[in-house]
Amino acid sequence: xxxxxxxxxxxxFGPAPDKALAMVREGKPKDExxxxxxxxxxVNRATFDVEEGEIVVVMGLSGSGKSTLVRCLNRLIEPTxxxxxxxxxxxxxxxxxxxxxxxxxxxxxxFQNFALFPHRTVLENAEYGLExxxxxxxxxxxxxxxxxxxxxxxxxxxxxxxxxxxxxQQRVGLARALALDPDILLMDEAFSALDPLIRRDMQDELxxxxxDVRKTxxxxxxxxxxxxxxxDRIVLMRDGAVVQVGTPEDILTSPADDYVxxxxxxxxxxxxxxxxxxxxxxxxxxxxxxxxxxxxLRKMRNHAIATLFVLDRNHKLxxxxxxxxxxxxxxxxVRDLAAIMRTDITTVPPETPxxxxxxxxxxxxxxxxxxxxxxxxxGVIVRGLLLGALAERGGNA
Amino acid sequence: MEVTNMTSVTSMPNQASMAGWLNMxxxxxxxxxxxxxxxxxxxxxxxxxxxxxxTHLAPATRAFSAVTESGLNLLxxxxxxxxxxxxxxxxxxxxxxxxxxxxxxxxxxxGLALVWNMGLWQxxxxxxxxxxxxxxxxxxxxxxxxxxxxxxxxARAVVMPVLDVMQTMPAFVYLIPAIxxxxxxxxxxxFATVIFAMPPAIRFTCLGIRQxxxxxxECAEAFGTGRxxxxxxxxxPLAAPTMLAGVNQTVMLALSMVVIAAMIxxxxxxxxxxxxxxxxxxGNGFEAGIGIVIVAICLDRILQHVGKRVGG
Numbered sequence: 001x002x003x004x005x006x007x008x009x010x011x012x013f014g015p016a017p018d019k020a021l022a023m024v025r026e027g028k029p030k031d032e033x034x035x036x037x038x039x040x041x042x043v044n045r046a047t048f049d050v051e052e053g054e055i056v057v058v059m060g061l062s063g064s065g066k067s068t069l070v071r072c073l074n075r076l077i078e079p080t081x082x083x084x085x086x087x088x089x090x091x092x093x094x095x096x097x098x099x100x101x102x103x104x105x106x107x108x109x110x111f112q113n114f115a116l117f118p119h120r121t122v123l124e125n126a127e128y129g130l131e132x133x134x135x136x137x138x139x140x141x142x143x144x145x146x147x148x149x150x151x152x153x154x155x156x157x158x159x160x161x162x163x164x165x166x167x168x169q170q171r172v173g174l175a176r177a178l179a180l181d182p183d184i185l186l187m188d189e190a191f192s193a194l195d196p197l198i199r200r201d202m203q204d205e206l207x208x209x210x211x212d213v214r215k216t217x218x219x220x221x222x223x224x225x226x227x228x229x230x231x232d233r234i235v236l237m238r239d240g241a242v243v244q245v246g247t248p249e250d251i252l253t254s255p256a257d258d259y260v261x262x263x264x265x266x267x268x269x270x271x272x273x274x275x276x277x278x279x280x281x282x283x284x285x286x287x288x289x290x291x292x293x294x295x296x297l298r299k300m301r302n303h304a305i306a307t308l309f310v311l312d313r314n315h316k317l318x319x320x321x322x323x324x325x326x327x328x329x330x331x332x333x334v335r336d337l338a339a340i341m342r343t344d345i346t347t348v349p350p351e352t353p354x355x356x357x358x359x360x361x362x363x364x365x366x367x368x369x370x371x372x373x374x375x376x377x378x379g380v381i382v383r384g385l386l387l388g389a390l391a392e393r394g395g396n397a
Numbered sequence: 398m399e400v401t402n403m404t405s406v407t408s409m410p411n412q413a414s415m416a417g418w419l420n421m422x423x424x425x426x427x428x429x430x431x432x433x434x435x436x437x438x439x440x441x442x443x444x445x446x447x448x449x450x451x452t453h454l455a456p457a458t459r460a461f462s463a464v465t466e467s468g469l470n471l472l473x474x475x476x477x478x479x480x481x482x483x484x485x486x487x488x489x490x491x492x493x494x495x496x497x498x499x500x501x502x503x504x505x506x507x508g509l510a511l512v513w514n515m516g517l518w519q520x521x522x523x524x525x526x527x528x529x530x531x532x533x534x535x536x537x538x539x540x541x542x543x544x545x546x547x548x549x550x551x552a553r554a555v556v557m558p559v560l561d562v563m564q565t566m567p568a569f570v571y572l573i574p575a576i577x578x579x580x581x582x583x584x585x586x587x588f589a590t591v592i593f594a595m596p597p598a599i600r601f602t603c604l605g606i607r608q609x610x611x612x613x614x615e616c617a618e619a620f621g622t623g624r625x626x627x628x629x630x631x632x633x634p635l636a637a638p639t640m641l642a643g644v645n646q647t648v649m650l651a652l653s654m655v656v657i658a659a660m661i662x663x664x665x666x667x668x669x670x671x672x673x674x675x676x677x678x679x680g681n682g683f684e685a686g687i688g689i690v691i692v693a694i695c696l697d698r699i700l701q702h703v704g705k706r707v708g709g
Contacts, residue, residue: 074619076615076618076619099621100621100622100623101621102621103618103619103620103621104620104621109619109620111612111615113612115612117613117631119634119635128620128630129620132620132621132622133621176620180620186619
């Protein structure tokens with residue numbers, strides 16, 4: 001079961017939405033509905049899931065209904081039709097009291113213009129959600145201070161929001177949401193009001209935080225670069241309807257229609273492709289203590305390659321041997337690969353952008369190893385593979 | 398000649414009829430309004446209503462009277478007991494410290510000293526006591542009403558038109574019902590003053606709360622804030638500077654009404670002016686008037702800066 005299930009979610013703005021709703025169900029376009037009923041369609045039968053622990057970026061141009069959609073999730077805007085389920089429980093039918101409790105326990109929200117309370121200090125802002133929940137003074141102070149430290153604002157507790165820069169203010173906004181330790185973070189254009197450099201910092205910060213806290217995050221953005229960078233999956237919206245749901249690669253490589261294709265046309269492919277997406281699994285490796293020089297040489301011959309990565313028994317990358325080195329040492333009677341292999345090899349993590357791989361590979365005589373956070377070999381990249389990937393995606397877009 | 402004469406002659410009856418229509422209610426040829434539609438006895442109804450209230454609210458008005466009168470007397474006696482020099486020094490210091498302007502401190506000291514010198518000290522303290530009590534009552538009633546008007550559209554729909562009427566009604570009119578309820582004297586003056594001075598306290602409270610940015614309200618909602626919590630944690634703190642501006646207005650209106658209320662027995666500086674009018678003593682009248690201006694300036698400037706301080 002998905003963390004958040006959104007089914008046929010529809011919002012129509014206006015006093016008597018019945019007729020407009022019927023037209024929405026018939027699939028009439030937004031403009032026609034407005035002309036006939038004077039009711040605006042905010043969200044048009046949106047359906048998708050958000051899995052536990054993933055970042056889903058809902059993106060679209062302004063007026064595409066993304067902010068309305070996210071507000072329907074915690075009913076800051078009351079949906080006209082459809083269903084929102086959180087952990088399987090229907091949100092749309094909750095009483096006012098239960099809804100309030102749900103908002104206190106389950107949701108943290110971060111706003112485009114920060115929406116910090118100007119009459120409260122940074123600490124008091126971060127405490128707000130806990131205070132509303134009725135947490136004890138000591139508990140909320142501790143949790144708020146911890147959340148502030150997490151976003152790098154330790155020492156700023158006594159300041160007023162007005163004394164901080166935009167980036168710092170949004171960190172307070174983030175801390176206010178995190179202090180509650182909510183299951184779900186709703187981020188409404190959270191970084192859009194920041195200047196580009198600060199925005200990039202905050203995106204990195206969010207990804208770093210996400211590694212620690214693993215929240216389910218629904219992130220609203222109109223910026224495709226941002227969506228591609230932070231989204232595990234992207235939901236593209238137009239005129240209130242969901243046009244495509246998919247991973248960043250899906251969106252880039254197989255846009256669902258012209259609208260999406262136009263959206264992705266300007267993306268700098270080299271920046272979006274990462275080591276993880278262009279690497280291939282390496283079929284041939286030598287395992288230390290299992291394979292000797294002779295086996296290694298045979299594997300190279302079988303796969304027609306001149307180098308072989310050496311792993312330990314835990315699949316951790318420890319070195320690399322070349323056919324020439326083995327040939328040199330076998331004459332001397334060396335039986336252990338550990339004595340032959342080179343250990344000064346270049347590795348990159350999977351999220352390295354392709355633009356950084358190109359210069360790295362230029363001076364490299366052997367394939368580039370991609371390793372995960374525990375040093376295990378995730379895949380290898382050879383130069384032809386990288387160029388091929390760039391050419392292919394570039395041609396598609 | 399002939400022609401012009403003719404025209405002037407023919408125009409004469411016209412003018413006469415116009416003037417007659419204005420001057421004489423029972424002009425022949427013009428139907429009397431009462432003949433078509435009987436005169437609505439609006440005044441009589443209001444009088445009857447007030448009389449009804451006077452008789453049926455007697456215990457309440459008497460209690461109010463007793464409390465207000467004793468509070469007022471106590472305050473006045475207390476203010477009177479303070480040595481004028483001390484009061485002047487304290488007010489001067491407060492004006493200087495609160496506004497951070499030496500000039501205003503000096504003005505307060507010099508102005509109040511002048512008042513003392515003119516022999517108007519006791520009258521000033523009496524006026525001040527009336528203003529304080531009236532303001533306190535107006536704020537005690539006005540702020541809750543303002544909050545109600547801000548929180549409920551229905552309450553607002555009732556309160557706002559009433560405020561419009563209250564604020565356009567000539568101030569003197571409030572003096573009349575005050576007398577049957579409380580008799581001539583200070584309590585009637587306080588009552589009329591409270592009615593007259595309350596609207597800004599209500600309006601500014603309502604305005605201040607409604608001006609809280611929608612995005613902050615939305616944020617509070619997103620965190621599951623209850624309606625009362627929202628009022629206490631968000632709206633009242635943010636509305637405080639506006640509310641204080643309203644209280645400042647209430648004080649100023651109370652001061653102006655207390656002077657008018659001298660006609661129904663409030664003494665103090667207004668009483669001095671009223672006496673001077675009746676005896677045509679220009680000098681005394683202006684002296685008391687200047688005293689009122691000095692008190693007004695001191696109160697207004699100090700309160701304005703208190704409002705700014707709260708606003709941060």
